[in-house]
Amino acid sequence: MRKIQFMALLAAFIGLVSCGKEHKxxxxxxxxxxxxxxxxxxxxxxxxxxxxxxxxxxxxxxxxxxxxxxxxxxxxxxxxxxxxxxxxxxxxxxxxxxxxxxxxxxxxxxxxxxxxxxxxxxxxxxxxxxxxxxxxxxxxxxxxxxxxxxxxxxxxxxxxxxxxxxxxxxxxxxxxxxxxxxxxxxxxxxxxxxxxxxxxxxxxxxxxxxxxxxxxxxxxxxxxxxxxxxxxxxxxxxxxxxxxxxxxxxxxxxxxxxxxxxxxxxxxxxxxxxxxxxxxxxxxxxxxxxxxxxxxxxxxxxxxxxxxxxxxxxxxxxxxxxxxxxxxxxxxxxxxxxxxxxxxxxxxxxxxxxLGNEDEFENAALITNPTKNVVKREFRGVRTSRYTYVEDLTGPWLLYDNEKDPYQFTNLIEQEGNDKLKAELKVKLTTALELANDEFLPEQDYLERFGLYITPGGYPPMNLEFDPNK
Structure with a gap:
């Protein structure tokens, strides 16, 4: 009888330990x-x-x-x-x-x-x-x-x-x-x-x-x-x-x-x-x-x-x-x-x-460059599973069909027949910007908002000297 009780207690203890591990x-x-x-x-x-x-x-x-x-x-x-x-x-x-x-x-x-x-x-x-x-x-x-x-x-x-x-x-x-x-x-x-x-x-x-x-x-x-x-x-x-x-x-x-x-x-x-x-x-x-x-x-x-x-x-x-x-x-x-x-x-x-609890959907990932760094213009865009759509501050700039044109040779933004697609992607961009609380302002507005200074080369100041006290 005692042996049975001992084995039951041991099994319960092992079960508790196992549960603990499973829930780590x-x-x-x-x-x-x-x-x-x-x-x-x-x-x-x-x-x-x-x-x-x-x-x-x-x-x-x-x-x-x-x-x-x-x-x-x-x-x-x-x-x-x-x-x-x-x-x-x-x-x-x-x-x-x-x-x-x-x-x-x-x-x-x-x-x-x-x-x-x-x-x-x-x-x-x-x-x-x-x-x-x-x-x-x-x-x-x-x-x-x-x-x-x-x-x-x-x-x-x-x-x-x-x-x-x-x-x-x-x-x-x-x-x-x-x-x-x-x-x-x-x-x-x-x-x-x-x-x-x-x-x-x-x-x-x-x-x-x-x-x-x-x-x-x-x-x-x-x-x-x-x-x-x-x-x-x-x-x-x-x-x-x-x-x-x-x-x-x-x-x-x-x-x-x-x-x-x-x-x-x-x-x-x-x-x-x-x-x-x-x-x-x-x-x-x-x-x-x-x-x-x-x-x-x-x-x-x-x-x-x-x-x-x-x-x-x-x-x-x-x-x-x-x-x-x-x-x-x-x-x-x-x-x-x-x-x-x-x-x-x-x-x-x-x-x-x-986890398999929900299905994938056609998400549009936001692309941003709030400053004129590298490409010399501010831009916002979206990347879907098929398309890239980008605007700068003057309006639509880039449109690629990445399925048909994986190397992005052909900018479709000015081509005829794409008005519906451009409108759909513009809506996705607008939605993405709203979710990001991004007003898509000129570079200078953000620099002033965050108190940032950039050099004429387009970058914030940096220091390459070693100083353990800095």
């Missing part, structure tokens, strides 16, 4: 690169990209085919990721601007929900001192901290470790070393009572394209083997090939690093209850349309890879066609983690679509 909120590991365009992956069809790890992740997880970098520049993206707000609300319209330390942001919300928080790599929402010490009050709730505000010296890269004002150097290619350090963190915290939020922000494949170990450059030593996108102009091909050698070398190196992270998640026994995301802050023209870098409304600039895996709750092996924008990421992650908050985000929570 998922870990979140958010890895994002800098300037990695959506087109430059193997699973997206790029024959140059050596991305076997990401290709497998795309097959096993969820591939957001139309993920849009809403304001495609480093600082605006990061601020929208952290806050779930658009740039015309949080005020970080350009690089090298400080995110309000009082912002209700990602790590603060997760900490209130019982999470440990950690961040590695490039921060770039801490103001103009790119190599300066970032005070605890400006870390937006992240506790574990191995970060530099902004550096692209990938082979000679410095960082600050927590509250130590003496900077340290990563030993070699910083993206590899940061990934290894994340792996150690995963191993050390896999069995903690509390879940963790871990964010890794890589600097590559952002230029300089040749700050990468030689073995990856050697993969692309024969430039004649690199296949250019069809929209690279003839007179730009030589320069594009040189850039792409290093660009793809970085991509191969980062893909290998993702392999280490994924393997560590498996080895630590937390794969089922971990949300893993890989993405990028924005894309890179890298020669397409004869252009470089970002902040443009064309797909190479705004479209980013976005892969998500969460075996416990999300059906795997899916491609989601519905566009999503940067401000949607935080509310969607909070929804997946079942974290309730009274905060009102401008982005949308699409977690029910990921």
């Amino acid at each position: 909120k998922p870990n979140v590991i958010y890895v994002f690169a800098d300037q990695w365009r959506a087109q430059s992956t193997g699973y997206a069809g790029d024959v140059n990209a050596r991305t076997p790890i990401l290709d497998k992740l795309a097959q096993e997880g969820i591939n957001f085919k139309n993920a849009v970098s809403t304001c495609p520049s480093c600082t605006p993206y990061r601020a929208s990721l952290l806050t779930g707000m658009y740039s015309t609300t949080h005020g970080l319209l350009l690089n090298d601007i400080l995110l309000d330390p009082e912002s209700e942001s990602m790590a603060k919300i997760y900490k209130k929900a019982g999470y440990n928080t950690a961040y590695w790599g490039k921060w770039h929402v801490g103001g103009p001192y790119r190599l300066g010490y970032i005070s605890e009050s400006n870390r937006q709730g992240f506790d574990f901290w191995k970060v530099m505000e902004c550096t692209h010296e990938y082979m000679d890269s410095w960082y600050f470790d927590g509250n130590d004002r003496n900077r340290k150097r990563w030993n070699g290619y910083d993206a590899h070393e940061q990934a290894k350090d994340l792996c150690k963190y995963i191993s050390d915290h896999a069995n903690d009572e509390n879940p963790f939020l871990a964010v890794l922000s890589w600097g590559p494949p952002h230029d300089p394209y040749f700050q990468v170990p030689e073995k990856y450059l050697d993969m692309y030593s024969d430039l004649t083997n690199i296949v250019l996108r069809e929209n690279v102009p003839e007179d730009y091909k030589d320069e594009a090939l040189k850039m792409l050698q290093g660009y793809y070398a970085h991509i191969a190196a980062l893909d290998e690093s993702m392999g280490w992270i994924i393997q560590q998640i498996k080895d630590s026994g937390i794969e089922e209850n971990t949300i893993l995301i890989f993405t990028s802050d924005h894309g890179d023209m890298v020669g397409s349309k004869g252009m470089k870098h970002k902040s443009n409304p064309w797909d190479e600039s705004i479209m980013v890879p976005f892969l998500l895996k969460y075996p416990d709750a999300v059906k795997e092996g899916r491609t989601i066609e519905m566009p999503i924008g940067t401000p949607d990421i935080l509310p969607t992650l909070l929804g997946l983690c079942e974290i309730n908050t009274d905060l009102k985000f401008e982005g949308s929570d699409f977690s029910d679509i990921l």
Whole structure:
């Protein structure tokens, strides 16, 4: 009799423990690169990209085919990721601007929900001192901290470790070393009572394209083997090939690093209850349309890879066609983690679509450039699963049918027969602007509203001197 009672109590205890484990909120590991365009992956069809790890992740997880970098520049993206707000609300319209330390942001919300928080790599929402010490009050709730505000010296890269004002150097290619350090963190915290939020922000494949170990450059030593996108102009091909050698070398190196992270998640026994995301802050023209870098409304600039895996709750092996924008990421992650908050985000929570509780719909992701940075004009637009529609302050500017014209050769804005389509897309843009509380004003209005100054070159002042007291 006593034996039966003991076994019943033991079974009840095991059941309670199991229930406790089942109800532990998922870990979140958010890895994002800098300037990695959506087109430059193997699973997206790029024959140059050596991305076997990401290709497998795309097959096993969820591939957001139309993920849009809403304001495609480093600082605006990061601020929208952290806050779930658009740039015309949080005020970080350009690089090298400080995110309000009082912002209700990602790590603060997760900490209130019982999470440990950690961040590695490039921060770039801490103001103009790119190599300066970032005070605890400006870390937006992240506790574990191995970060530099902004550096692209990938082979000679410095960082600050927590509250130590003496900077340290990563030993070699910083993206590899940061990934290894994340792996150690995963191993050390896999069995903690509390879940963790871990964010890794890589600097590559952002230029300089040749700050990468030689073995990856050697993969692309024969430039004649690199296949250019069809929209690279003839007179730009030589320069594009040189850039792409290093660009793809970085991509191969980062893909290998993702392999280490994924393997560590498996080895630590937390794969089922971990949300893993890989993405990028924005894309890179890298020669397409004869252009470089970002902040443009064309797909190479705004479209980013976005892969998500969460075996416990999300059906795997899916491609989601519905566009999503940067401000949607935080509310969607909070929804997946079942974290309730009274905060009102401008982005949308699409977690029910990921969980299979709702169907996809024809969303229109907003594209913004509130300043004249890079393209020398302010613009707003929408990216649907098929069309790109963009206006500047003078009226309609761009219209592309991305299904028929994936390289965006033909601007349909002045062509006859498109009035109905233009009207429909204008309504989508108007609706998106209303949801974003975006009045679409001239640059100067926003600079005055947020007390910003930009140099004649079009950027806020920055400081590249190292001063631990700044």
